[in-house]
Every structure is written in C-alpha cells, then in structure tokens.
Amino acid sequence: QVQLQESGPGLVKASETLSLTCTVSGDSISSYYWSWIRQPPGGGLEWIGYVHRSGTTNYSPSLKSRVTISLDRSKNQLFLKLTSVAAADTAVYYCARGLYGTNWYSSEYWGQGTLVAVSS
Amino acid sequence: QSVLTQPPSVSAAPGQKVTISCSRSGTNFGSNYVSWYQQLPGTAPKLLIYENDKRPSGIPDRFSGSESGTSATLGITGLQTGDEADYYCGSWDDSLSAYVFGPGTKVTVL
DSSP states (O other): OOEEEEESOSEEETTSOEEEEEEEESSOTTSSEEEEEEEOTTOOOEEEEEEETTSOEEEOTTTTTTEEEEEETTTTEEEEEEOSOOGGGOEEEEEEEESSTTOOSSEEEEOOOEEEEEEO | OOSEEOOSEEEEOTTOOEEEEEEESSSOOTTSOEEEEEEOTTSOOEEEEBTTTBOOTTOOTTEEEEEETTEEEEEEOSOOGGGOEEEEEEEEETTTTEEEEOOOEEEEEO
C-alpha cells in the first residue's frame, strides 16, 4: 500500500525558508512523478510543481523563483523548499504521486497534508 | 481568479444525479487532459477521473467524466450522503505553462 507522509515545521517566520519532507512507503520514489500541491485555509488547490525520477523538475511560474523540489532516492523522500515566505504562503501542503509512469498531471496518491503557517 | 470556472455549489436529493461543469475561457482543452478530484471535509483530495473520462481502480461507475471543447463535466449518479464534498477539476494551461485547478464546487445532498 502506497503511503505518503509530509513532515516539517508548522510555523515559519516571514522572509525565511519553508522546508518540507515527504516520506514515501510502499513504493519506490525512483518511479513515477512526484508533486507538491498546496491549499490555503478555506481555499482551493494550487499546483506548486513536480519532480521526475530522473530529477527533472517543473514549477509553477508564479512560484518558480522561490521553489525547489528534489528527491533523495536512498531515503525514498522528496523535498520542498520555498524561500522568502510571506503570509500568502500559509497553507496545507500536500505531496502526491502521479498515476502512472509518464503521468504527472493526475495525482493518485496523496499525503494527509501538513499545515504551515507563516508568522510576521 | 482561476482560468477554469466551476459553479460554486450544486445540490440534489439522495439517489439523484448532479453534474459539475469545468469551463475554460476562450480555448479548448485540446490535448490537455482534465482530472477530477473529490475532497471530503478535512481530508486530502482523491482522484476520481483522469484523462477526461477514465476512472482509477476502485472508483465506482457512479462517477463519470466527459470533455468537449472548452468544457469538461463530472457526473455523479445515485447521489449518496457520503458524496458531500468539494470537487475540483484540473488541467494543464499552455498559456500559463502551469497546471491549474478550478475553484471547486461544493456538492450538497439534500
């Protein structure tokens, strides 16, 4: 059974860097595409970007200058770094897995999400 | 404001059918597939439909998807109280070079 679990600080100060880890079990991170998606409180979903098993990444243009997504195959983990955070970055952050090998645009497995609040 | 438009809410009685539209402004979806997600309160989204009209394993056939031109539709038949949730469409947008989600539609079972 594929499981994803996000972890990281629940509170980040404005202008600092948000760092999250997604630990994958029941599957190899060396397969599929892996995405980060966020949802502000009471709001809708926002795509942040994805990383392919090859290391190839694609980011939302609105966040591209501040975001880095990476993998650690030895630990079966993926990571999200978002720099210079502001209040608008307060959200529940989800990691997710693409449906099949070449599919990054449909996320079949999701983590439970982790709420990150940005304080001033 | 999202490039994808969904009605804020739809409702129907148990056993009835609802449809949720997802519309793009001006341009066809073309080769950019539409996915649909269900988000129950306090939980992560769940993939219901991928590539416009396909269901992942385990999704009942009460859920269906279609796409035509600038609009995609999610249908739910035999509505159940457990279907009360927010539903989101999503697709790649060539002009933005980004994956976008619709604003979501709240389904209420009367």
